[in-house]
Amino acid sequence: MKKRIISAMLAVTMIAGLITGCGGNSSDKGRAGEDGKVKLTLWHMEETDARVQAFQEVIDKFNESQSEVEVSVAVQSWDDAYTKVPSAIQAGNGPDILQAIPDFCSVIYDMGVVQDLSDVISDLDEKYSFLQSSLTPYTYEDGIYAVPAFGMAQVLWYRKDMFDAAGLSAPTTFEELLECAKALTDKENSKYGIALPASLSMATDQVLYSLIASAGGKDVVNGENKVTFNNEGTVAALKLYQELLQYAPSDCDTYAWGEPQALLNQGTIAMAIEKGQYLSTFESESGVGAENLCCVPIPVLNESCTSTSIYYSNGFMLLSDDEAKREAAKAFFDFMLSEEAYGELLNAEPGLFLPVTETGGEYSSWLSNEVLQKYPEEVEGLLASAETGELFGFTDGICRKIGSITGPNLIAQTLQQITVNGKTAEEAAQWGQSAMEEAVSK
Template sequence: MSRHKSSMLFMIAVVLAMAVALSACAPAAPTAPQPAPAAESPAQPVSVRLWHMEQPPHRVQRIQQLIDEFNAANPGIVVSQEPQNWGEIYTKAPAAVAAGNAPELLFAIPDFTPILKDLGKVQPMEDLVAEMDALYSFYPTAVEPYAYDGHTWALPLYNMAHSLWYRPSVFAEAGVEPPKTWEEWEAAVEALTRDGQYGIGLPANKHLYTDQVVYDFMVNAGAEEIYNPDGTLRFNNPQTVEAYDFYSKLYRFSPPDSPNWTWGEAEACFANRTCAMILQFTVITTYDTQAEGDPNDLGVIAIPHSPNVEESGTIAYSNAVMLLTDDPAKQEAAKEFLRFLLKPGNYGRFLNMEPGLFLPVTEAGSQDETFWNDPLAVKYRSQIETMIANARNGRLFGFTNGNTFPSIAAISAQNLLAQTLQMVVIDGKPAAEAVAAGQALMEEAIGE
């Protein structure tokens, strides 16, 4: 009971005692029926609003199912979801913070978190991260992009990582083995370009998808570091030039509409067999619903690497959730919901709001029965296992080797990796000249 309520009850008791004492001195009066004392109002439940950018209806439905289960089991808490979209959230969320109307929980990716953090509303999450890590064992690469300035600013929820997708039957028909090196990859792409089929589909749009695929090449050329440790840019280096040059070599075997591609066009090119290979987070849903749906003829491997790199790497996005309230009751309610989501039995179902796309960020999650018993996960288990393995060697530009450079948000927002690529594959500039120009654009973007 609160001190305020105790004081109020004491005051009421004193008043009643005085009334009794006064009545003893007064003449007796006929008694009248007295109304029953009013019942005390029950405490209001703690409300928690969740903003996320997973708009497709089946994802919203799965999240709502989990919310309903949590609310039923926790009558003192009411969680609600408000789906947003990535096209607006970079401006909408800061505006909500400024207006004092921010949600308690907001999904995030690494280059989005610093924007909110700089507004002073994002709460440190290292205590909850440590608690969940002790129980479920986070993959370190999932946590690293959110750990800087002495705190961990978000709780990882799921991962997304690129792999190289192909059909084994198409490779076998062309006498091609799955490539591991760039030399093997280039030979395979050339051999597979025939009879209306392109050896590979590579984007060239000034778009985030192109940024992502370009970075796949950079990682596998040893150019994953865009910054020096002191925060200056090192984009213009021989490894980056090598990555852009090799991209241009493979791009010769990509469809002519590649400059207009986003993720969907690449998946469609693979599904209709126009592209023999693509780099993508997943093709499982489109392959299963729009193509053959034969799990034995869907191949996925790590992205081939240059001779100067020992093992393959990939771009990987650790998606997380930020806490945006300093109210202790709301903080604890929000954390309780996150504990619920990461608990095995719930976590696998959360990931399978889109089977084969969202990958676990914990060891326990990778073994969660509810992650593997979804029909698509059962059907494509071997492919998903390979995706998880590839994701463990993931990187993200601006967030590598324990360094975090918030200015990457300006580079990413302007798609400068993709713009640099366009100089090479569309304008015909030599890779070295384009990369030098790209660094100049980046320096201008971040005010260096």
């Protein structure tokens, strides 16, 4: 898929609130209404206007494409999904199909309502060929519990115009990354080599984990709740992060996702680590051409390490155990992954939403997007990162208590042991190890 991507590119109403009485209860009947159609309710948590519209258009197309199934959608919020959705399910008011990310899937799995989709995924995989990285976090010992829909991966973004002016090449190792950050920093003129989130946030968790994984430390905690966070890779990544912050704006401790992107577009910084949302606004916000925004894989500690981005596979769970609804859901998933619909879904966020199938990566309905057309090599880079991506808590079995690590942002807290409390990288890694061990023991 990666090798063919550039040539392929060159060739080419929201329902709010909870819906009652529609959920995944075993007593639900698959067929309802005088029209004899199978009625499915789908909840997703993609709240932005573009995503709501894209999801609705895909669902409308599916409903219009056949006469046996009707899908209705309700938009929820990730802000309260971990409390609101389980409460709705327990009250018998949950949906038939529910959006998943890996740790949310584990929450719903523990409720005993999510259905094993191994047979459905086997059939879809034969037709579309799922990336293994998209399936791994939903693969439990007793089945596969979500159909992957789209993925998100990180790369190192850089301003090529600033690198060219300094006579620099894009970095591939930690050492080169630090050298570039230093060379591109001119604090007297408010220019910095890089910007990194250093706040107590998921953004910090994600960027730091990509560096930890690229230093050989991807296995933070395994399926038996054994924590292995305190290792050479973690220490090396913490040291690098601390050193890079010397060549970053002084208020990085307030940054999450948006600030580094804005600064890169402004030309205030030369590098940032983040996902593919950088593509859609670069030209309009920077005032320069698309050729000045480039990316490379996350730099590695040394040659023995593999560039590894944090990777989020977003998917859909089936909650209803009704056989007719199962078959209807399978038909919807099949349609969603087809070229007729998939490009439209992915292009709700061009570059951020990445295909989770080999076929999807070659669809002209995706690649013909006007934003993606300007960045063929960057799209190729994002796809490569997605194929080798990992997610802590899901690299060696599934840690069912991963929420106790992600919820309080323990990875970001580990960094703040250095930036706020003055610990060394070694001391911080040990603190993180102890904090995680305590968290998963409860």
